[in-house]
Amino acid sequence: MASGKLSKAVLIPLDAQNRDAAEESWISVQFNPASLKVTLANTLKDSKSGGGQSKAAQFVDKSESTLAIELVFDTSVLEAENLGETDGGQTLLHKDVRRQTQRIATEFMKPQDAESKQPKAPKRCRFQWGSFSFIGMLSSYNETLDFFSPEGVPLRATLALTFKQDNYQFDIIDLKDALSRQGRLAVDGEGVSAADANLAANRDPKQWRDTALYNGMENPRHSDQQGVVMPPSSAESGSGSGGGFSYGQSYKLGTRIPGAF
Template structure:
């Protein structure tokens, strides 16, 4: 019997932007896998303009390539099942949400008159939805407390922005990220008669990673796979 599909959880990770505005992963950067996926994603596109049609003024001119804003709400609750990358003995929800506030801490670049303060770049990734930019605001509401007064549940509302209007959707969003694909969102491999995990991994061009493939798909016996079983690709 095929293993049940694994739910894809949204994640936020730290990135930097090169001179062309392309996002690059940060080695050992901050990475957060959400505990509960957001119910909605709110996108807003806007242009900045100057001038007008009033007498004596020039016609309206757009002075930037546009801005895209993303707003969403995230919930964290240490009384329930914690994110995979968190310790099971956390008793204060702020130990998790503090990772999000990291993206509000601006870093100094340059010096003197050229000094500027810039927040860390980030990537919000959920299935085929990708948003790369910076965090503009974060509102945290603590809603449930232990008898000792420790906050156990929090709602975090965040607003992100990027200086372009370039919506990414469908599989094209994932294609740009290469190896960032999450199991459960890619095309699956169907097991055929006589297949083993070694042979299937070989078909994927990764014969030396058959043990990882078996663990990913929760296959206990890599030599005996039910014909027709759909397997997530590495």
């Protein structure tokens, strides 16, 4: 794939067979993490001889994989058109950032059947970012609120998340296959238009602006990149012509020409 495209990390709920849930239930991060910390650990067990003397460790009793990440959510940067939302008859001057972080806490930290006498463990999830993939259960959730509106509404949060899995894992996934499974890799090759890419991905060709913007195409009639990737669906993002990307954001997503498209 060509460089310069922004790939967003996602948290994907899994079923009991480790199968990905439907894409509309995926949670995209607002800002990709600055780093990922993966820890692999083995618990070794000694083997003793008949004489009672201990030999060196002979086998692994248990393996464990841990992923630690920090995610930042900031609603102070929302566009003016997203402000003024009504909630219970009150006009919200700012968006409460916990409306975003609550999805992660509820989906992956809250026990299933929490009101029952024997709540079940939370759902496991897949953290996926490009070719990096990690499956685990959210074992630790720490939220820091560090920026508030004048009305006392929290606008910025940093989540320190730790995922654990009781086995060894070091997955490197094929990026092209992953995008194809998600219906995001529309065309593999150069010269395709944004509208044709939408047709190839079974999307409305009239939403060509979002596709062109997401891929940083200065000429939406002709891609000069090795493949066209479809933007997230409207459920994952804000307001645009269809896929949800504001046209004034092109400097963040590829062309770096403010106001392109």
